[in-house]
Amino acid sequence: MAMTTPRACVRTCIAVIVAAVAVLSAAACGKDAAAPPVEDDATRAARLQRLNGLLERQVELASGKDFYLVLDPAQSELALMLSGAELQSYRVTGLQVGTPRVSWIGRKDATPWQNVVWLHGELDPPRELDRLVFQAPPPKKDAAEPEPPPIPPTPEEMYPVPSRYQVRFDEGRSIEVRPLDADQKASRFARFGAWWSAKWHDVVAALFREDRDAVRLRLVLSPKDAASLYRSLPPAVRLIVLTKDRPAEAAPKRPAGAGR
Amino acid sequence: MAETEPGAAATPPAGAAIPTPPAAAPAGRWPRRIGPFIITRRSAWIAAAAVVLLAAVAWGGTGYRYRPYVDEPVRLSGPAPRSDRELKQLVSRLDRRSRELTTRLKAAAPRGVYIVIDQTQNRIYLRKDAETLLDATCSAGSGMVLKESVGKKREWVFDTPRGRFEVLSMLRDPVWAKPDWAFVEDGLPIPTNPADRFESGSLGEYALYFGNGYMIHGTLYERLLGRAVSHGCIRVGREDLRKVWANVRIGTRIYIY
Numbered sequence: 001m002a003m004t005t006p007r008a009c010v011r012t013c014i015a016v017i018v019a020a021v022a023v024l025s026a027a028a029c030g031k032d033a034a035a036p037p038v039e040d041d042a043t044r045a046a047r048l049q050r051l052n053g054l055l056e057r058q059v060e061l062a063s064g065k066d067f068y069l070v071l072d073p074a075q076s077e078l079a080l081m082l083s084g085a086e087l088q089s090y091r092v093t094g095l096q097v098g099t100p101r102v103s104w105i106g107r108k109d110a111t112p113w114q115n116v117v118w119l120h121g122e123l124d125p126p127r128e129l130d131r132l133v134f135q136a137p138p139p140k141k142d143a144a145e146p147e148p149p150p151i152p153p154t155p156e157e158m159y160p161v162p163s164r165y166q167v168r169f170d171e172g173r174s175i176e177v178r179p180l181d182a183d184q185k186a187s188r189f190a191r192f193g194a195w196w197s198a199k200w201h202d203v204v205a206a207l208f209r210e211d212r213d214a215v216r217l218r219l220v221l222s223p224k225d226a227a228s229l230y231r232s233l234p235p236a237v238r239l240i241v242l243t244k245d246r247p248a249e250a251a252p253k254r255p256a257g258a259g260r
Numbered sequence: 261m262a263e264t265e266p267g268a269a270a271t272p273p274a275g276a277a278i279p280t281p282p283a284a285a286p287a288g289r290w291p292r293r294i295g296p297f298i299i300t301r302r303s304a305w306i307a308a309a310a311v312v313l314l315a316a317v318a319w320g321g322t323g324y325r326y327r328p329y330v331d332e333p334v335r336l337s338g339p340a341p342r343s344d345r346e347l348k349q350l351v352s353r354l355d356r357r358s359r360e361l362t363t364r365l366k367a368a369a370p371r372g373v374y375i376v377i378d379q380t381q382n383r384i385y386l387r388k389d390a391e392t393l394l395d396a397t398c399s400a401g402s403g404m405v406l407k408e409s410v411g412k413k414r415e416w417v418f419d420t421p422r423g424r425f426e427v428l429s430m431l432r433d434p435v436w437a438k439p440d441w442a443f444v445e446d447g448l449p450i451p452t453n454p455a456d457r458f459e460s461g462s463l464g465e466y467a468l469y470f471g472n473g474y475m476i477h478g479t480l481y482e483r484l485l486g487r488a489v490s491h492g493c494i495r496v497g498r499e500d501l502r503k504v505w506a507n508v509r510i511g512t513r514i515y516i517y
Binding site for chain 2: 154
């Protein structure tokens with residue numbers, strides 16, 4: 001019987017470990033290098049059908065006169081558009097889909113909201129313009145130089161932006177916009193107040209308002225973008241949600257620096 | 261712990277003063293009999309606590325449930341192809357349609373230079389394809405309402421229109437033909453001679469007319485840029501207006517939102 005020294009034992013162990021690591025690495029590399037699973041024709045046809053449906057709706061929106069939003073989950077971007085031109089774009093840092101439930105039970109299935117155009121989006125709370133009404137003085141030939149009107153407020157002063165707001169569309173669809181880290185700077189009491197208020201409104205909406213918020217997309221934007229969207233969103237805006245899963249060439253082209 | 265019912269108090273020793281029963285707790289209130297059930301104070305508390313707990317759990321689960329966004333699963337609609345050949349033909353047809361729609365979508369987007377105006381935030385952008393050439397402040401309509409006090413008692417609202425427009429004419433050293441409201445606002449009679457309406461210099465060096473009396477032009481009040489002060493036109497600072505003028509031509513698209 002051959003005698004083995006402890007040193008030989010250690011060597012053997014190291015050799016075995018090295019060999020095992022090499023084999024596992026090779027297996028992992030082989031797995032990575034393997035060709036992606038081939039998409040069968042039926043799946044490809046279904047994907048193309050869906051893509052074409054979305055493209056048709058986008059073409060329809062681009063040929064209309066209404067403003068519309070394009071939410072692109074694949075690019076994490078929300079774009080305000082008109083006639084195919086991107087007017088402003090906003091980086092979406094979080095996207096979730098909310099559905100109502102009562103006592104932990106989903107209230108009802110929302111009407112289909114993907115692959116359709118959402119209509120008549122309006123801000124809630126609305127952005128209101130406090131119009132100055134000026135009664136002109138009776139005309140005189142030698143009228144004195146009129147007093148200059150007061151300097152109007154800046155857009156930031158004119159349109160205070162709520163910490164959270166929604167854009168409500170027809171058929172119970174809505175988007176909820178939340179600024180990133182909205183409540184981080186607020187006191188604990190204020191944060192609790194905001195949470196309580198949001199919870200209360202959600203409970204009331206889920207319990208009693210069947211026609212509102214059947215599906216709600218929650219978008220997290222940077223505070224600057226959230227404020228900008230609130231101040232700039234035109235009335236009766238439309239929305240289309242693109243799919244994540246689509247060919248790269250179908251991605252919209254974005255002007256550099258738009259909305260940043 | 262044993263619970264002493266109000267009616268079961270011990271008899272006081274002889275000679276001691278008889279204590280008066282507390283007025284607030286009427287004797288015989290607990291336990292209560294409701295139908296076949298006898299309810300003690302403890303069981304009532306437990307039941308109340310259970311109801312509150314259930315309500316809290318129900319309330320906690322009422323509202324909105326948020327989940328990460330996922331695409332709907334794809335499903336082939338319409339009649340299913342009967343053979344592999346038919347399926348391949350369908351894929352080819354859909355592929356062609358997809359390319360055609362993508363081309364149409366790209367064709368809808370503006371080509372070359374175009375102007376974008378954010379009227380609520382008083383910003384003007386000059387863009388060329390994927391590049392932003394200018395990002396500057398401007399002044400859009402104030403939204404003010406002007407009411408005429410005599411005559412026809414007309415009313416004007418100084419809003420900037422929203423939508424898609426085109427540069428219809430380009431004017432160097434524009435002369436402003438003052439409309440009626442400009443006289444009404446200043447308390448002056450409306451001139452009968454059209455020549456009395458013309459005013460030079462107030463529109464700056466250049467004006468780009470885009471219809472219905474609206475223009476992109478210069479201003480004498482550059483300190484007010486960034487605020488909504490105009491009567492509906494877009495006022496731009498001198499240097500920015502020069503850059504806009506240098507890049508646009510008649511037909512350039514203007515998008516105002």
